[in-house]
Amino acid sequence: MISGKAIEAARLLDRLQRLARAGELAGDLNPAQWDALRYLARANRFSRTPAALADYLASTRGTVSRTLASLEAKGYVRRAGNLRDGRSVEFTLTKKAADTLKQDPLLLVAKDIEKAAGRGLPDILESLREMLRTAIARNEGRAFGICVSCRYFRANQRMGPSPHHCALLDQPLSDADSEAICVEQEPRAA
Amino acid sequence: MISGKAIEAARLLDRLQRLARAGELAGDLNPAQWDALRYLARANRFSRTPAALADYLASTRGTVSRTLASLEAKGYVRRAGNLRDGRSVEFTLTKKAADTLKQDPLLLVAKDIEKAAGRGLPDILESLREMLRTAIARNEGRAFGICVSCRYFRANQRMGPSPHHCALLDQPLSDADSEAICVEQEPRAA
DNA sequence: CCATATAGTTTCGACTAGCAACTATTTATG
DNA sequence: CATAAATAGTTGCTAGTCGAAACTATATGG
Incomplete structure (x- = not known):
């Protein structure tokens, strides 16, 4: 077994x-x-x-x-x-x-x-x-995966230092943010 | 690096x-x-x-x-x-x-x-x-490797329930002993 | 025979750990 | 909107890990 x-x-x-x-x-x-x-x-x-x-x-x-x-x-x-x-x-x-x-x-x-x-x-x-x-x-x-791999990650939604966006928490994200791990992260693919 | x-x-x-x-x-x-x-x-x-x-x-x-x-x-x-x-x-x-x-x-x-x-x-x-x-x-x-893989292990030195021998501790070893891990084990090859 | 090494235990202080009780919000619901 | 329920975090309790060091007892080597 x-x-x-x-x-x-x-x-x-x-x-x-x-x-x-x-x-x-x-x-x-x-x-x-x-x-x-x-x-x-x-x-x-x-x-x-x-x-x-x-x-x-x-x-x-x-x-x-x-x-x-x-x-x-x-x-x-x-x-x-x-x-x-x-x-x-x-x-x-x-x-x-x-x-x-x-x-x-x-x-x-x-x-x-x-x-x-x-x-x-x-x-x-x-x-x-x-x-x-x-x-x-x-x-x-x-999972605590990195932000950019999350289903709620939206890339390049605006100009400036925090161009990305989290669709779950409705918060702007910097490039550094997008590489950090997140308690809310869920893999993109179902 | x-x-x-x-x-x-x-x-x-x-x-x-x-x-x-x-x-x-x-x-x-x-x-x-x-x-x-x-x-x-x-x-x-x-x-x-x-x-x-x-x-x-x-x-x-x-x-x-x-x-x-x-x-x-x-x-x-x-x-x-x-x-x-x-x-x-x-x-x-x-x-x-x-x-x-x-x-x-x-x-x-x-x-x-x-x-x-x-x-x-x-x-x-x-x-x-x-x-x-x-x-x-x-x-x-x-290393704590198994007895039989040790440089001091001597197989089939005598008859009976403990046929093998440890050349370091000068003690007889059973088949079960030979598969156990040992504090003294040293790999055979130098 | 005694110094030294070795096997194991114990004490101490800092800390992890679960559990449960607790405080302080926040959110949901009637 | 008031209150109940959920949530975030802390704290008291007990068990136990962990290193360091002091300690006991037994072996071993000059």
Whole structure:
């Protein structure tokens, strides 16, 4: 029913993950904090909230709230209220966080992958994408894909620095926005 | 220097890991406890110690000691002293643990992998093996490969239920032993 | 025989984690 | 429009990970 190869692959993934995790435990940040910083570095302004982060991490609002509080106390993130919705808060990275992310231990993993996969990397990548899609579907999670690939993305709707448009939130989007990940993203094709 | 594809692959791996981890948080066990049970299920008798487990998990003796204590309190593992070395203890799984492992959430990951990788699975597997080798080398960790693939493994040295032999520890090995993972394993080829 | 190494445990402080109770909005509905 | 229900976020609780370091006990090597 489940092949031995698939089980071995799952075990390898699990072990790889443990090693990567161990690398994230050194220093001032722990794995959850690293994941939060990485997320905030890539998420658009509609998605830099505790709730979206909790969704992304398959965690809870309570846990994420504490993680963000400790990142704030350590000076990695800044908190700002949302003018439209008084309940919501938005987090942004500080310069300290941006500098820290340049030494992201995930880059070491990427280096290992590059070294190990060689010319097979494109195939591996496609398989990993498919695995993630499958896993997300099973967990009933959100995709968090990039804005430009979303069914609600409308390119070049006007002139100026934010030429694109989100048809779901009815908000203008810059080029940078369009490359960020979004909590609301839904793939274009049905 | 590091390709975008390698970084994307690392991110996918990280996210995949978060989802898998979330699946391990439900129920009576947490991710570290699942990892400990899986290890004990596969490790030979020379390797079912806190120190070996700590090595395997890239953790510390202190943490593993606590993890094993809580598994013992919950009835998943049993503790036994080592007759040769009074300092050492050996852990074995209870029936409860064996039954629990039949519902291992890692099997769901394996199912996802099978579904997503399709006929590409053998290639993926080979890449994952290579990635793990690379990551282990970088972390100066032990391989924990299976006994039969070890340079110290000697097949069919005698008659009876334990025909094989470990040339490092000078101990007889059964067929089952030879398929278990070992803290001392070193690949055959130099 | 004693110094040193090794196996394991324990304590401490920071933190993740789920759960549930809680506050403060916002939105929906009668 | 007033109130109920939903939503965003925080906080108290308990269990447990995690590193670091102190600690106990046993082995081993000069």
